[in-house]
Amino acid sequence: MSDKLFNKLNKLRLNAQKKGHFVVDAAASCLTENPESLDYQINLVGSLHETGALRNSLSPYWMEFRKTEEAWANRCITRLISNDRDYWAVAALLGCSAGTVVLEAQRLAFVVVSVRSYERYDLPVVHVATMAISRADRILSPLLEIGWDIKSEELVDCVRARAVLLDTEEVLDGSLVGEGSMTYFCRATLPHGSWRAASLPFSIPAAAVVSGASPNPKFKRDA
Incomplete structure (x- = not known):
């Protein structure tokens, strides 16, 4: 040191x-x-x-x-695959290149099932890739959501949950759309924000889906 x-x-x-x-x-x-x-x-x-x-x-x-950002992202995601309470690994992904994080998640068997967007006051729009390793019987497990600033492509929002149980689901323009609930939820955002909950509602509304973005988000820089 x-x-x-x-x-x-x-x-x-x-x-x-x-x-x-x-x-x-x-x-x-x-x-x-x-x-x-x-x-x-x-x-x-x-x-x-x-x-x-x-x-x-x-x-x-x-x-x-x-x-080496790839090694950093890989280790954070590896920890999140099996740990329901590793908030530090969630927060440690913030500020990374979203392209790097998505690629490392895919290398660890996560699959992008949906891409949606949301707006922020006086800041660029955020795109969110919803990812899971297993998708069967209306269950996504574990859930990883990677949200990035569309201008800087910096990761500004990260979510991990043990599982999502979908009450409704359909596919719109390649993205999953549906509602349900999720368990053992952790979320970290920039510039600040920290949340944990045993269970919460889950929703991907049709109006939020990014047209043509799924299953592989496109980044300006090489991932």
């Missing part, structure tokens, strides 16, 4: 202790002991987002740890 990073982590720990952000303190402590651990790096970034850190605080760690 470089002296610069070591000093930065020690300062971060002191500030976290003062603010009562003990998850950040614990994550930084583990990383100080094993700075090459990709999991500990992911934990630190995820814990920072969990405690409300904004881009100016997160970006230096993104640049420090994401030397």
Whole structure:
């Protein structure tokens, strides 16, 4: 570990202790002991987002740890395949190139079943790829949703759920449309936002489907 990073982590720990952000303190402590651990790096970034850190605080760690964005995304998604409560891995995907994240998810057997959009106030539209490994008997499991800013193609919204049970479903322009419920839900967004729930309604309305985008979203940069 470089002296610069070591000093930065020690300062971060002191500030976290003062603010009562003990998850950040614990994550930084583990990383100080094993700075090459990709999991500990992911934990630190995820814990920072969990405690409300904004881009100016997160970006230096993104640049420090994401030397190979593909490996970073792959490890986050691998953790999310079987873990219902790994919020840190969800949050650690934010800021990555959406093309990279979608490709790594596909390499790990996720399939894009739908692409929809939503608007944000005074910010570019977000496109969301809904992905799952298994789709059978109206069940999507596990669910991974990757949402990106359509101008920067940066990932700004990430969702993971254990499963979605669809009460209704149909296919519109290649995308799944339907309503149902989902379990063990985690969501992280930029510039801020953190949610967890045991169960929530699930919906992909026909009006939100992005025409011609599924099954493979197109990105301006190489994925």
